[in-house]
Amino acid sequence: MKNIRLHLTVLVLVVISEFIGKFAFKVGIGTIVLLPMLYALILGILTTLKKVKISGDKEIKDAGSLIxxxxxxxxxxxxxxxxxxxxxxxxxxxxxxxxxxxxxxxxxxxxxxxxxxxxxxxxxxxxxxxxxxxxxxxxxxxxxxxxxxxxxxxxxxxxxxxxxxxxxxxxxxxxxxxxxxxxxxxxxxxxxxxxxxxxxxxxxxxxxxxxxxxxxxxxxxxxxxxxxxxxxxxxxxxxxxxxxxxxxxxxxxxxxxxxxxxxxxxxxxxxxxx
Known part of the structure; x- marks a missing residue:
């Protein structure tokens, strides 16, 4: 329960990322595939911004230990x-x-x-x-x-x-x-x-x-x-x-x-x- 804020944040980010889904599109001779992991990573970084501040220093530290x-x-x-x-x-x-x-x-x-x-x-x-x-x-x-x-x-x-x-x-x-x-x-x-x-x-x-x-x-x-x-x-x-x-x-x-x-x-x- 000490990490409840972190767990809820991760759960919401995962649900949003999975809801967005996969995207594949051609760029020149190659095909770029965007996966939910990419969205989750970007959204996770956004939660640490000062203007958003969903995740504080405690959540960041706890997340690192749970990796x-x-x-x-x-x-x-x-x-x-x-x-x-x-x-x-x-x-x-x-x-x-x-x-x-x-x-x-x-x-x-x-x-x-x-x-x-x-x-x-x-x-x-x-x-x-x-x-x-x-x-x-x-x-x-x-x-x-x-x-x-x-x-x-x-x-x-x-x-x-x-x-x-x-x-x-x-x-x-x-x-x-x-x-x-x-x-x-x-x-x-x-x-x-x-x-x-x-x-x-x-x-x-x-x-x-x-x-x-x-x-x-x-x-x-x-x-x-x-x-x-x-x-x-x-x-x-x-x-x-x-x-x-x-x-x-x-x-x-x-x-x-x-x-x-x-x-x-x-x-x-x-x-x-x-």
Whole structure:
């Protein structure tokens, strides 16, 4: 009952979003699919505006703590779709495993652009992954969240939280309708390690390919599970060292000098005698 205002607000937003429904329309060579999740996200942001002030600081804080609970229910639901399609997934296992190396594409694309835009060591934290909770924890342990690397990973985490589902949902629908990529390949690519992003992407694909709905959900859920399992090790042993190396190369090319040294986490003393 402590969160009754939050629960009622969420219920109203969900009802409004579902009532609006799905919209699909062509833009150039692609098709953009708008899902209720997008409306709910936008409406949720609007409730926090000062002029509206439906959701205050307490509701925002409580909502953040409840995300993990709701995602557990979501992943349990997706887990039930993997079982019936397990034979199809086993046949595609090499592709599912190898596609995880595609996460390094974030480094290849993100670090040079970040350095070009003027970011320094922030580019390592922000571009080594999609910056979800496990990646934030890794950067916090290695560099500290008050470091430039910590600022980079937190910045991408916040942007991804607000715009990630919108971006990946639109990108999936455009790629599905404008390229030769198979829906199953796009479903596997949807599993980036974020349940909300995967859901938005899979939802767009299902809207375009309803006859493949069960397998699309299964591939997306299986890929997301694998990303969650090996994503930490990918970041620790491959992505972060690769980001460091590429950052040094790009920095030297732009500034004609050696890159700044990595930050060292600051240990907080427990001695409060002074």
């Amino acid at each position: 993990s609970v709701t995602l557990m229910l979501l992943m349990a639901k997706y887990g039930t779709t993997i079982g019936p399609s397990i034979l199809t997934i086993i046949k595609a296992s090499p592709a599912l495993i190898l596609q995880e190396f595609g996460n390094l594409g974030t480094v290849i694309l993100g670090v040079p652009i970040a350095v070009l835009l003027g970011l320094k060591r922030e580019s390592i934290g922000g571009a080594h992954s999609i910056s979800r909770e496990p990646n934030v924890a890794i950067v916090a342990e290695r560099y500290g969240l008050n470091s430039p690397e910590g600022e980079g990973v937190l910045g991408v985490y916040l942007v991804g939280t607000v715009f990630g589902t919108i971006f990946i949902g639109l990108m999936a629908s455009i790629l599905a309708s404008a390229t030769f990529l198979h829906p199953y390949a796009l479903a596997m690519a949807s599993g980036v390690g974020s349940a909300s992003m995967m859901t938005a992407s899979v939802g767009s694909l299902i809207e375009l390919f309803p006859d493949m709905a069960e397998n699309i959900k299964a591939f997306g859920a299986a890929s997301n599970l694998l990303s969650g399992l090996d994503g930490v090790y990918m970041s620790i042993f491959l992505a972060l060292p690769f980001s460091e190396w590429l950052f040094k190369k790009c920095y030297k090319m732009k500034y004609k000098e050696d890159a700044p040294l990595p930050s060292v986490p600051v240990e907080v003393s427990d001695d409060h005698s002074n």
